Amino acid sequence: DAKTTQPPSMDCAEGRAANLPCNHSTISGNEYVYWYRQIHSQGPQYIIHGLKNNETNEMASLIITEDRKSSTLILPHATLRDTAVYYCIVRPRTLIQGAQKLVFGQGTRLTINP
Amino acid sequence: EAQVTQNPRYLITVTGKKLTVTCSQNMNHEYMSWYRQDPGLGLRQIYYSMNVEVTDKGDVPEGYKVSRKEKRNFPLILESPSPNQTSLYFCASVKTSQGGLYEQYFGPGTRLTVT
Numbered sequence: 001d002a003k004t005t006q007p008p009s010m011d012c013a014e015g016r017a018a019n020l021p022c023n024h025s026t027i028s029g030n031e032y033v034y035w036y037r038q039i040h041s042q043g044p045q046y047i048i049h050g051l052k053n054n055e056t057n058e059m060a061s062l063i064i065t066e067d068r069k070s071s072t073l074i075l076p077h078a079t080l081r082d083t084a085v086y087y088c089i090v091r092p093r094t095l096i097q098g099a100q101k102l103v104f105g106q107g108t109r110l111t112i113n114p
Numbered sequence: 115e116a117q118v119t120q121n122p123r124y125l126i127t128v129t130g131k132k133l134t135v136t137c138s139q140n141m142n143h144e145y146m147s148w149y150r151q152d153p154g155l156g157l158r159q160i161y162y163s164m165n166v167e168v169t170d171k172g173d174v175p176e177g178y179k180v181s182r183k184e185k186r187n188f189p190l191i192l193e194s195p196s197p198n199q200t201s202l203y204f205c206a207s208v209k210t211s212q213g214g215l216y217e218q219y220f221g222p223g224t225r226l227t228v229t
Contacts, residue, residue, distance in 0.1 A: 034217075043118070043204050043220030044157070101147065101172060102206075102218060104157040 004088045009109040018075040020108050022088030025069040030092045033064060035073045036102070037084040044087070044104070047073065078112045085109050116141050120205050120221035127195060128229055135190045135224050137205030145208035146188040147172070147218075148180065150201040157204070163188055195228045202226075 005023040012018040024033065034049040048055055048062045050071070055062045061074040075082055087107040118139045127133055139146065147162040149172075159172030163182040177199055179191040188207075192199060203224045209216040 036218075041202060041223060041225075043206075043222050044218075045220070046217035049217065101159045101162065102149075102157065106156065 004090060004105055006086070006088055006105065006108045008106060009111070011111050011113055012075075012078050014080060014112050014114050015077055018078040018082065018110060018112070020073040020075075020086050020088075020110065021070065022073070023070045024088070024090045027068050027090050028092075031090045032093050033062065033068075033071050034089045034091065034102075035060070035062065036087045036089065036104070037082075038087070038107075039081075039084040044102075047086075078110075080112050080114065083110060083112045116219065118205055118207055118219050118221040120203075120224050122224060123222060124225050126227045126229065129196055130194050133192050133195060133226075135192075135203060135205075135226070137188045137190065137221060138186050139188075139205075139207040139219065140186065141207060141209065141219065142185065143207035143209055143219075144185065145210060146182070147206045147208070148178070148188070148190045149204045149206065150174065150199075151204065151223075152201050160190070160203075195226075197228050200226060200228050 032049050032051050035047040036044045038044045048057055048060050050062045050064050064071045085107040087104045121136045144165045148160040149157045151157045158174045160178050161172050161180040163169045166182055166185055169180050169182055182188055205221040206218045208218050
């Protein structure tokens with residue numbers, strides 16, 4: 001899996017947009033960008049994924065640069081419940097043996113302040 | 115509601131006393147995995163299963179066993195627990211479709227302490 005680099009921590013005011021960056025300069029053509037988050041000691045929660053187009057769902061938006069070497073997860077109106085560690089992961093999507101394994105790095109600890 | 119359940123959620127046990135952590139999913143997923151999470155080490159895969167009766171080792175399988183006799187259940191067995199298996203354990207199942215992998219659904223976690 002391609003290595004990802006994220007800032008160790010970020011702060012954001014409640015109600016503002018939280019923008020979490022991720023660098024994945026060695027991503028290969030068949031690898032997708034996935035975002036998960038983990039609220040203190042709970043099971044990681046899937047947020048969103050994308051290949052090269054920007055994606056949006058009810059939780060967040062994912063902006064991937066044209067060269068695919070970096071991406072940004074956007075939480076449009078952050079709430080206190082969004083305080084968590086956010087993980088950016090790149091991996092292939094094909095059903096090869098072991099491909100379903102997620103390799104979590106250190107992630108970004110996002111704190112939403114009232 | 116689509117979910118992955120684990121039991122027990124918390125367990126304190128003694129060295130050498132066999133234990134089983136159960137995992138069940140109601141989404142008919144073929145892929146299931148077990149992870150352990152330790153401070154500073156992130157999430158590490160213990161075992162995974164691609165379907166019924168098909169299991170394989172992950173990155174840290176020593177001291178663990180698994181079985182997959184039916185699609186919905188994937189128990190984790192510690193035959194002789196040791197203190198270095200004190201950890202937070204997560205079960206996960208993976209949605210797949212037409213040769214592609216989608217998101218993983220994680221259980222709530224089992225915090226195990228071995229004294």
